[in-house]
Amino acid sequence: MLTQELDKTLTEIRAYLEQGNVSRAIERLEELRPPERADIISDLDSKEQVVLLKDMDHSISADIVEDLTDQEAADLIADLPTRTAVRIIEQMEPDEAADLLGDLTPEIAQILLSKLERPEDIQPLLIHPDETAGGLMTSEFITLRPHMTVQQALRALRTWKPETEDIYYLFVVDESKRLSGVVNLRQLVIAEPLTRVEEIMDTEVISVLVGTDQEECANLMSRYDLLALPVVDHEKVLLGAITIDDMVDVLVSEATEDIQKLGGAQPLTQPYLKTSVISVTQKRIGWLLLLFLTESLTGTVLRHFEERLQAVVALSFFIPLLIGTGGNAGTQTTTTLTRALATGEIRMKDTLRALWHEARAGFLLGVIMAIVAYLRALTWGSDTALALTVSAAVFTIVLWANMLGSILPIVATRLRIDPAVVSGPVLSTLVDATGLFVYLSIAGWILGLS
């Protein structure tokens, strides 16, 4: 993942460290941009990491730790002396710190937490599951009161000098800390100084409950072009805010996970080349085995029709072609629907419309494929009866694959199973076995085999 330039810097830093010139190595590292620093650190071995981070400015280390992958950050923090680890965590954004503590062993997390100067910033964030609004939100946000003037608000900002980058939205709360409006920094800057905040604030705030799934939060922010999304409890009390940079990370990683799941593998938790071969194998073998065993069903179907296959060996020539086509048609449908469900483009109430859509598309596709299959079988030297068999089977299989491809993701969603997991490979296996059954049944009927 390093560019050539960074590769050179990495070599330089390594050389300085070997010479024992730690301060020069740190200087060189600090000349880079924060995400690039993290790239370098993640390419060093754990001894080199510890040497560097121990002597570095803790706020810079904190930025680096935030930019590492979860696993890398947890490993690094566990390797550091407790004192250094605590200082670094104190400099991290509270939401990132809470995520990190959640990735450590409970013992280490407990020790670090007990030594923090202000554990109360992080503790409330620890109780929320990682993939919910509560797990994503930061507790570092700025609130205004409705009766403040714009001048007072700006003066307050100047005094606080908030370090957080994300003060583009300022939340307005009432005396019980209930969210009553939002005003953005642009509005504050261009408003007349004596205007009251409540006069310019937007009261129709879009907010989410603390337990909302992260994917839904991301879809809301992207739909309404929000830079920050306030998180509230059932009383509308403001608990935190999700910022756009975290939301972008969620969108990217949810899409990556969905793609890996659609490809029939457990999602990787680390970047690909950093994931060990053993770990890559573990993420894949489960599905591969499960599918192998369920796919055995196809063998059972074929054995059931052994005599027909014995009588007309040519029947077997079309097996891969037919199940391949069924798999392709089903996958086309299921990937489209799974993605549309993920982005909120279709919802559960659209189920029947989607099904009807696919039934008609499947019918059209089936007719076209049947004609092509008929001609292809003839040009291959099959007699018309066999060509007709293949043709009828293709039609039925394509139609069936489309229906199954639209039903599966919807049923999965209803059963609260991730549709991306079941859709790809489970679909192929189902289509394969049923498709063969259809094909050989039709063969018996048309060719008059017993």
Add this chain to the structure above:
Amino acid sequence: MLTQELDKTLTEIRAYLEQGNVSRAIERLEELRPPERADIISDLDSKEQVVLLKDMDHSISADIVEDLTDQEAADLIADLPTRTAVRIIEQMEPDEAADLLGDLTPEIAQILLSKLERPEDIQPLLIHPDETAGGLMTSEFITLRPHMTVQQALRALRTWKPETEDIYYLFVVDESKRLSGVVNLRQLVIAEPLTRVEEIMDTEVISVLVGTDQEECANLMSRYDLLALPVVDHEKVLLGAITIDDMVDVLVSEATEDIQKLGGAQPLTQPYLKTSVISVTQKRIGWLLLLFLTESLTGTVLRHFEERLQAVVALSFFIPLLIGTGGNAGTQTTTTLTRALATGEIRMKDTLRALWHEARAGFLLGVIMAIVAYLRALTWGSDTALALTVSAAVFTIVLWANMLGSILPIVATRLRIDPAVVSGPVLSTLVDATGLFVYLSIAGWILGLS
């Protein structure tokens, strides 16, 4: 895509329109948030749309048109009277307006452009391809000069009262309009009034050339947590800026496209349920046919081994199982690599590392699957020779599928073909045909068939 509440509003608005009470319908629509207004409009028929938009405030109509899909927006604008269309386009963000004009027929676009009050805002944006930085950027951005004080800058903002939401980054340019720094609104607000802009600006600005691919822009913004990305020409002259909301749309739509392509279909240009059945069929039939014809190769392979299949019918029972497993293993690899290439996680120079990674993972997976396949074949009542054949074939096919699954996306990228297009279904077809060849060759060797 409408929620129940919106469904009700839609019914109300339709009722008002039927009664001829257009102004009441408009009022009701304006009570909603902008993206919800677009949802309603997109569910109305074109006559209803025209009636509403003709009488509505043009700036509200402009927001609605921006939130529609490209196709919907183009259809609507083409239906409107020229005068209304021109007024609406003038109220749109320049980048959105340019995109819209690009989606219209050249004749209509020319007429509208010639009637715009300030065509020079949009004209330069028209020359850039849609999927590049130039096609994404807006020409509406705010520049400061380095010698201005913070006070002067804020006062200027107050006077301009910029309508654009995205003034969180202010770009600093020299006398030749070359980008020399960036300062964010937070820095301006909290700085001492008499500080000069050049003292607080960040001079290490990340910018992109106007021809940069949109996916690369999105990856940069997400990596460096940017709210806006300046776009420059070869002389570093600032031409425009990409804002975070457009970037989020790019990330989401690129992921959707990749998923649809991996599923073996041309990406839909409209939301799923709005795409007609005919159009869904068209997007899929090409690949389905192409794959059907290439998959015929498997039939050729099987015919080549006709005598073996005739001699041992049990060989055919394992065909779907073997090609299914090969397809699954290859798809696992190829989806992971295609995604890693798309997010910039691996680059072309990592080619050999990725290949070596997959060779080892494929070996491990192959060994495990071979053992399982051997046992499965035995429990199915196959003799040891057949079980050994299946086992050896599974090992070879899994290893081969993993190698092919890593080579294909990389070769595609090098040939400047989108890896998502070739990876999924092309891979299965290749693995199927070669896998069968391997299987039946091994069968001949182990079972002593001619």
